[in-house]
Structure formats: C-alpha cells, structure tokens
Amino acid sequence: MVRTLAALVVLSCVSTAHAQGTLSRVGDALDNAGRNIRQGVEGAVARGQVVAQERDLVDLVATRIRTDKRLRSSAVQMEVRSDGSVVLRGSVVDAAAKKLAAELVENTIGVTTVIDELAIVKEVRVIESKPVVVPAVPKPATIVKP
Helix, strand or coil, X not given: CHHHHHHHHHHHHHHHHHXXXXXXXXXXXXXXXXXXXXXXXXXXXXXXXXXXXXXXXXXXXXXXXXXXXXXXXXXXXXXECCCCEEEEEEEECCHHHHHHHHHHHHCCCCCCEEEEEEEECCCCCCCCCCCCCCCCCCCCCCCCCC
C-alpha cells in the first residue's frame, strides 16, 4: 500500500509538472500572438500617419500654388513623396513663374526637396479645325411597278 501511495504521489507530481509545462507553453504562445498583434497595429497606425502627413502636405502646397495670382495661367501638378520631396510637373508661362512656383513649394513647412520638372510654354493656341463636309450619298431609286 505504501508503494501504491508513493507511485500515485509520483504520478501526480509528474502530471502537475506536465500540466504546468503545457500551460507555460500556451502562455508563451498567447504572449507572442499579443506582441504580433500589437506590432501590426502600431505599423498600421504609423503608415496611416505617413499618409495623412503626405495628404496634408499636398493640400498645403496646392493651396499655395493655387492662390498665387502670378501662377493663374499655369498648369502645375505635383507629386508629394513620403520623404517630403515634391515633384513639380506641368507648364508655366515664363521663367519667373517657374522660379516662383519652385520657391513657393520650397518655402512650405514639411517640404524637404523640390524637383522642378516644369516646362515653360510661352503661348498656347487653340486651332479649331474646319468642319469636314461629307457628300451625301444618293438613295437608290425605288422602282414602283403599276
């Protein structure tokens, strides 16, 4: 009987140790899952903040270009990159307007670099084409039999 009781005590200790080991592994797995979720959420929030900052910078730069009367007859498009650099594309009427557009963007808070790809277009003419007259095709005669 003593041997049986001793065997039961040993088995119960082994079972308890095994259960604690299993619980420990489960706890570690849950901790890892929690860390992964947290890192994923933090990464998504950081990406969202970058996108919001880029959008704010686009709005700020676009407002400065649009509201300057000296650039009214210009067609300026911009691309804002995640590093704060701004690429200017499109056309302006003269070198002074080109310089002004680049300076306005360069002096905007948040802009790190300006890449000027603006073209100077002195005169834009719209040429209307003459209407093309297409001769009418005569209808085939219908023969009516009496």
